[in-house]
Amino acid sequence: MTDISPTSADAPKPKAHGSLLEATPLMKRRNAAEKRFHAYGIAAIVVALLTLTVMLFTIIRDGHSAFYQATMTFPVTIDAAVVDKTGSGDVAEMSKVTTIGYARILGESLVKYLADEGLVVEGMTDKEITDMISKDAPARLRDRVLADPSLVGQTVTVDAFTGGRVDGYFKGRVTREIAERDSNVTVTQLDMADLMEEAGVLRSKFNWSFITAPDASDLRPEAAGLGVALLGTLYMMLLTFIFTLPIGVAASIYLEEFAPKNRLTDLIEVNISNLAAVPSIVYGILGLAIFINFAGLPSSAPLVGALVLTLMTLPTIIIATRAAIRAVPPSIRDAALGVGASKMQTVVHHVLPLAAPGILTGTILGLASAAGETGPLLLIGMVAFVTNYPASPLDGGFLDPASALPVQVYSWASRSDPAFIERSSGAIIVLLIFLFFMNALAIVLRRRFERRW
């Protein structure tokens, strides 16, 4: 050291602070590290986007076909001898004729119409022709006739779905090769379907009933729809909103503005955070024990579903609401208190309105996650086959049995007929659109009313 110091004095100073344009090894390392850091971030986003794309792609590929359906249009003569044996025109009397009678009318009319139009496939039996009509069509015709008895004896034009297999043929799910092995469809039926399509009797139409119709049994996948599930989800969301908002806001305001900071409130705080992480099925078990077994509420009801979802989303909403209240600057409170407002006036007149956009955003996001939940609903009987629409809320519709969108996805995915797989994916698309609108609403509310300080 000592013999170096004199020489270092006249030597040029070491470049401790070199030119910024000249890269030192350390700087190179730091720059490289920064580049890598960027790359990691981009890679993460790319992976996330890829997963999302693959998921969306498969869902849309499998599910888009649920939105259109092979439909045939043909004239049907409503034979008075079958539907109105007494000739009285009395609806009560006519309702004794079951769908079996109407199925016969439909079948005979189709056979006759095809023969008249010259659409003939060699060796095709009348039963094969009749079997091409969906099992759902007789029920629709029966409802139509019972609603308007003057149709008896007339010839009406009927739009009927084809059976699920024939529909699958136009969607590429069923081929002639498969039909040979399948006991539910014959090759001649597919030949006839081709002929009917050429003649314009059979067309693919947008299937509104997929969105509005109720669920259907395994014998008629083509008729299954989301109507009951959509209503059920809507009812549950409405009720959950009504239940969570006041409870969540009251709890948050008390904890943020009034509660003393002590061990008890700390304990409550820790527990709220813990509850947010409890698996949702636990709330289902709780709901079954409390609301159904103890309180005696009916199972499968949207009210019970909403109560369970309320329990589930409350912690999330309280956390979001507290964050929104905390984001209101203390100066606002100080000013209000300074001009003589009481603590309650401060909160109700100033803090709450300013925190409202944040509270609403948090609540809607909480509701959106609740809307996609199946687990807790499994135990309270909402994973069920329900085909009657729940009544309007004013007529006690919250207590009528209903289904829910995610539940419908689950139950269709476990049916045996492959046509339900397409509907399951179609239901996912509808659920995604539902959630998209909820989240969009949350963003709009935030953008519109948010205030920055």
Add this chain to the structure above:
Amino acid sequence: MSYMKFTVSALAMAALSATAASARDQVQISGSSTVLPYATIVAEAFGENFDFPTPVVEGGGSGAGRKKMCEGVGENTVDIANSSSKITKGDYELCVSNGVTEIMEVRFGYDGIVFASDINGPAFAFTPADIHNALAAKVLKDGALVDNTAKTWADVNPELPAQDIMVFVPGTKHGTREVFDEKVIIAGCEENGTLAAHEAAGAEDAEDACMALRTDGLSIDIDGDYTETLARVDANKNGVGVFGLSFYQNNTDKLQVATMNGVVPTTEAIAAAEYPVSRPLYFYVKKAHIGVIPGLKEYVSFFLSDDMAGPDGPLAAYGLVSDPELAETQALIEAETPMEAIQ
């Protein structure tokens, strides 16, 4: 705040309607996922043709359904439990201890259980003995009980294709598993002499010893439903899955069915008792609810009517093997005869 008023009135409304609408007007059904499609077909047709609302049908499994029914009598308990196996003594006693003393046992048909493999693979012709030899933990070899080492089906029976053994069997919570154990595994165990060997070896319960399946990953329990089994067979072309007959009939584009003792499973072969692996399907009706829940009796009679459960009805079209003794069951329903106590 206006939303507070809204909330309070909504709560009051909900509470009011809870008391007003407490009378349930639709039948509620719960239970076996094997019976579920049949029950939904009947429920749908019932809702269309009668003035009663469509019954609500839930899945969840035979045992769970029976337990739900046995919770007690009252409108917030289910009316009917679907079941793919006979009610157990434990469930019956649970029912009785909860005041559900009168239960009607309704057998509405039979269901076949089939072995099916990938459509493009080789065809299989099994016997229960083959299945047992392929899947059991211990098999009989040269007169001695040894650990099962068979890797391919040809190891088990030279007439079978030399394809790796991989069987997807229903998990133990399934009603199907009971039939699989009883009609295939135990029957096969008896056929190939392993049962006798277990008895000779002084096993406490020779049948239990028979039912122990190998745990080296060639016999795979599926706890989900048949759609999961199908997905597994689809992914493992060597796999053989255990399915319900109706499920197979709906998926003939992906599956080919194996024969059992040389018999192809069809509803006719099962009705004639030629195909050995089948089981009766039941539902259990809480008699105390008849006359209380509107439409319950009508639904049950409609289910068992010839139009529905008969050999030409929609249930048979879906894959149900109709019960040759249907008329007796119809008479039982008409008389509302409860089942006898299980001793």
